[in-house]
Amino acid sequence: MHDERPSSDRPDVDPTTGGADDRRLATVRGLLAKAEATEFPEEAEAFFAKASEMIARYAIDEALVWAADVAHRGTPEELRLVVHSPYLAQKAVLVAAVAQAHGCQAVRLVVEPGRGSEVVSVVGFATDLRWVETLVTSLLVQLTSAMLAASPHGLTPSASAGWRRSFIIGFADEVASRLRQDRDEAARRADRAGDATGAGRPGDGPAAELVLVERSEEVRSEFRRRFPHVRSSWASRGTSAAG
Numbered sequence: 001m002h003d004e005r006p007s008s009d010r011p012d013v014d015p016t017t018g019g020a021d022d023r024r025l026a027t028v029r030g031l032l033a034k035a036e037a038t039e040f041p042e043e044a045e046a047f048f049a050k051a052s053e054m055i056a057r058y059a060i061d062e063a064l065v066w067a068a069d070v071a072h073r074g075t076p077e078e079l080r081l082v083v084h085s086p087y088l089a090q091k092a093v094l095v096a097a098v099a100q101a102h103g104c105q106a107v108r109l110v111v112e113p114g115r116g117s118e119v120v121s122v123v124g125f126a127t128d129l130r131w132v133e134t135l136v137t138s139l140l141v142q143l144t145s146a147m148l149a150a151s152p153h154g155l156t157p158s159a160s161a162g163w164r165r166s167f168i169i170g171f172a173d174e175v176a177s178r179l180r181q182d183r184d185e186a187a188r189r190a191d192r193a194g195d196a197t198g199a200g201r202p203g204d205g206p207a208a209e210l211v212l213v214e215r216s217e218e219v220r221s222e223f224r225r226r227f228p229h230v231r232s233s234w235a236s237r238g239t240s241a242a243g
Contacts, residue, residue, distance in 0.1 A: 024058050025134065032138035036145070044142060049178065055131045056182035059102060060190050060208055062127040067211040076222035078121055079129040080109075081136060085116040086161075089236065090168035091140065095120045097172040098135050101179035102128045103216050105223040107230055123223040125215060135179075143171055165236050187212060 028051050035047035066073055083091040089108075096106040104124030111118055122132055147167050155163060187208035206214075 024054070025130070028054055028058075028131075028134060029138075032134070036138055036141045039149075041146065041149070044146070048142070052178055052182045053186075055135070056179070056186035057189075059128060059131055059183065060186040063125075063211050063215060064190060064208060066125070066127075066215070067206060074126055076123055076219045077126055077129060078123050078226060079133060081120050081122065081133065082117050083120060083140070084118075087165060087168055088118045090165050090172075091143075092118060092120050093169060094139060094143070094172040094175065095122070095132075095136050097176035098139065098179065099124065099132050101176050101183060102132050103212060103219060104128055104132055105219055107223075107227050121227070123226060124219050139175060143168065146171065 031047050031051040031054070035044040035051070038044050038047070081095060083095065092106075092108045099106040099122045102124065104122050106120055106122045109119040109121055122129060124132065147164060150167065151160065152163065190208045
């Protein structure tokens with residue numbers, strides 16, 4: 001398996017914005033690049049953890065600004081990411097896990113069999129889509145490195161494939177748990193700051209938790225509008241508890 005970065009089709013979303021947003025994005029990308037480059041799993045985890053904490057804080061700040069600016073609120077948009085073989089279904093699970101942790105919804109789009117790639121569409125607010133795209137791009141590289149480093153020797157091709165499927169699903173579960181925890185903690189901190197100072201939320205707006213619920217409802221509504229006939233799909237969790 002080779003290092004890969006998903007291509008994206010996002011005509012309605014500019015992943016780079018001016019000023020502070022550019023600096024934030026550059027800082028996060030720098031941390032993720034260090035996580036990709038290191039040969040030591042503990043270092044990679046530490047760099048990713050710091051990036052996740054920063055993304056969560058930035059995402060909550062952006063959500064609170066959105067809540068306060070009623071007259072100029074953005075609406076949910078669509079990001080399309082392309083993932084490549086092998087293990088398409090399991091990689092789609094990773095994309096969906098990252099998307100859900102950031103208040104977005106994802107769906108695998110039907111493609112012709114044997115193409116070797118798959119499109120995953122993610123619906124969410126532009127600010128959240130930016131972080132989803134940034135994370136997925138890096139995590140697929142980190143996944144490859146971690147999987148190759150941990151892969152046991154001497155397995156049959158079938159057993160190796162089962163181990164790798166299990167590894168990817170476990171990787172996705174761990175990533176999603178980390179992202180959700182950081183997002184929840186960032187929301188709690190924003191609310192504590194607002195309660196303590198009386199000015200921690202833009203425009204003295206609603207609590208972060210309520211803002212996230214409102215945004216999630218808008219995302220679900222837009223997702224249903226764009227994809228009214230979604231069906232459940234199945235992805236093997238592999239055959240290896242060790243994986």
